[in-house]
Amino acid sequence: MNHRLSIKILTLSVALIFASCTGSDNSKTSVDAASIKVSGEMVAELTAPPFVPAPVGNRSAKKLTVDMEILEQVGEMTDGVKYVYWTFGGSVPGSFIRTRVGDEVEFTLKNHPDNKLPHNIDLHAVTGAGGGAASSFVAPGHEVTFSFKTLNPGLYVYHCATAPVGMHIANGMYGLILVEPEGGLPAVDREYYVMQGDFYTKGENGQPGLQPFDMQKAVDEDADYVVFNGKVGALTGDNAITAKVGETVRLFVGNGGPNLVSSFHIIGEIFDRVNIEGGDAINENVQTTLVPAGGAAMVEFKVDVPGTFILVDHSIFRAFNKGALGMLKVEGEENKTLYSGKQIEGIYNPEGGSIQETPDAPEAPVASSLAERIDIGKQIYSQTCFACHQGEGQGIAGAFPPLAKSDYLNEDVNRAIDIVLHGKSGEITVNGEKYNSMMTAQTLTNEEAANVLTFIYNSWGNNKTEVTPAMVAAAKSSH
Numbered sequence: 001m002n003h004r005l006s007i008k009i010l011t012l013s014v015a016l017i018f019a020s021c022t023g024s025d026n027s028k029t030s031v032d033a034a035s036i037k038v039s040g041e042m043v044a045e046l047t048a049p050p051f052v053p054a055p056v057g058n059r060s061a062k063k064l065t066v067d068m069e070i071l072e073q074v075g076e077m078t079d080g081v082k083y084v085y086w087t088f089g090g091s092v093p094g095s096f097i098r099t100r101v102g103d104e105v106e107f108t109l110k111n112h113p114d115n116k117l118p119h120n121i122d123l124h125a126v127t128g129a130g131g132g133a134a135s136s137f138v139a140p141g142h143e144v145t146f147s148f149k150t151l152n153p154g155l156y157v158y159h160c161a162t163a164p165v166g167m168h169i170a171n172g173m174y175g176l177i178l179v180e181p182e183g184g185l186p187a188v189d190r191e192y193y194v195m196q197g198d199f200y201t202k203g204e205n206g207q208p209g210l211q212p213f214d215m216q217k218a219v220d221e222d223a224d225y226v227v228f229n230g231k232v233g234a235l236t237g238d239n240a241i242t243a244k245v246g247e248t249v250r251l252f253v254g255n256g257g258p259n260l261v262s263s264f265h266i267i268g269e270i271f272d273r274v275n276i277e278g279g280d281a282i283n284e285n286v287q288t289t290l291v292p293a294g295g296a297a298m299v300e301f302k303v304d305v306p307g308t309f310i311l312v313d314h315s316i317f318r319a320f321n322k323g324a325l326g327m328l329k330v331e332g333e334e335n336k337t338l339y340s341g342k343q344i345e346g347i348y349n350p351e352g353g354s355i356q357e358t359p360d361a362p363e364a365p366v367a368s369s370l371a372e373r374i375d376i377g378k379q380i381y382s383q384t385c386f387a388c389h390q391g392e393g394q395g396i397a398g399a400f401p402p403l404a405k406s407d408y409l410n411e412d413v414n415r416a417i418d419i420v421l422h423g424k425s426g427e428i429t430v431n432g433e434k435y436n437s438m439m440t441a442q443t444l445t446n447e448e449a450a451n452v453l454t455f456i457y458n459s460w461g462n463n464k465t466e467v468t469p470a471m472v473a474a475a476k477s478s479h
């Protein structure tokens, strides 16, 4: 406990030294927050991700009541994969809490009677033993209340700290609490809440059914899922966050861990300002910002051109293979001076024309009916093809052709099998649009290739062909 306190003091003094060296205008940090008087009371607005409560603006410090309920509930990690999440407020990450420096927070933590386990909360914004954990341990069917004064402005993680701590965090027990400085943060047009987490399941990534937590994988840091906002696809397709050209956007980015640090990046966007680690220091013109496990960052940028911007953990296999991928959809007028769109495109392939192939994976679930084939195929799609061809098979204009109502697909099943097995490059025309790009060969067994193609043919207005492993095998041997 003392240890924790001394770390806080150390951090504070480093911050002060930093401020004096740079001669920055951060005189706010030298205000003795402990002496800020509160006037009046209010009930904190709590929001589920990706939304955040209204800014504090220039309100005075208040007694702020936070009422949070812990719920253990089944949710969906990805299509067909269920997981028992432990949540603060019914969402992963937990409810966003927004305060200002000097607030006296009266925190009530309720453990729902249907829950199976005791829990507590450690808020990194708290100066005090265990960050509140010591005072907030609560059994199912009970509630506890404790209070603290917010002394340091910044964006802080909170999490459950009940043993085994790693397990409680791994099951989704984390969220963010923002402490705004006096006068509030600078106004922006849009604010969102994005928090990364890594998950460990008994089954491998995509294995269907209710998947229990795997302690050994968690200890080994061998994550099956790395996701934003608790599940694969929480921020993609219809769940994407949005903005309009010309607007300023602020993302409150957190990382619950339990294990992995995040190299947070948005494809096609540069962060104009980053509050590094959620503190006062601001870095400008940043491509990728590191968000530690149990840490946060505030990133701000103006969106200048329309399009879909992809949020990733730039440890990139996590993005395309484990789920750490979100979308920011920006609508508005194009600006060809800032971004031309595609002007000239050719294939650049320094390894020569041949597309690399990857060997067959050893085993895969076997489908015994058309319905099952479609079901399994859907999961393969959401792990393997989704990143490029998109959730509804709509593709991305100019880059990835659509699989939905694709005339090219429906015309020739053997050609489609061949593309999945061996990849494809060169110009093709799909639904009247030309594509001249490259798809790499996919690592799929005959069974998996059959299942995923059958799913595609039986979705989104395609011609309902069933592709069997025998057809895939035949296509292979004809090569």
Ligand SMILES: [Cu+2]
Residues within 6 Å of the ligand: 086, 118, 119, 120, 160, 161, 162, 168, 173
């Ligand atoms: Cu817990």
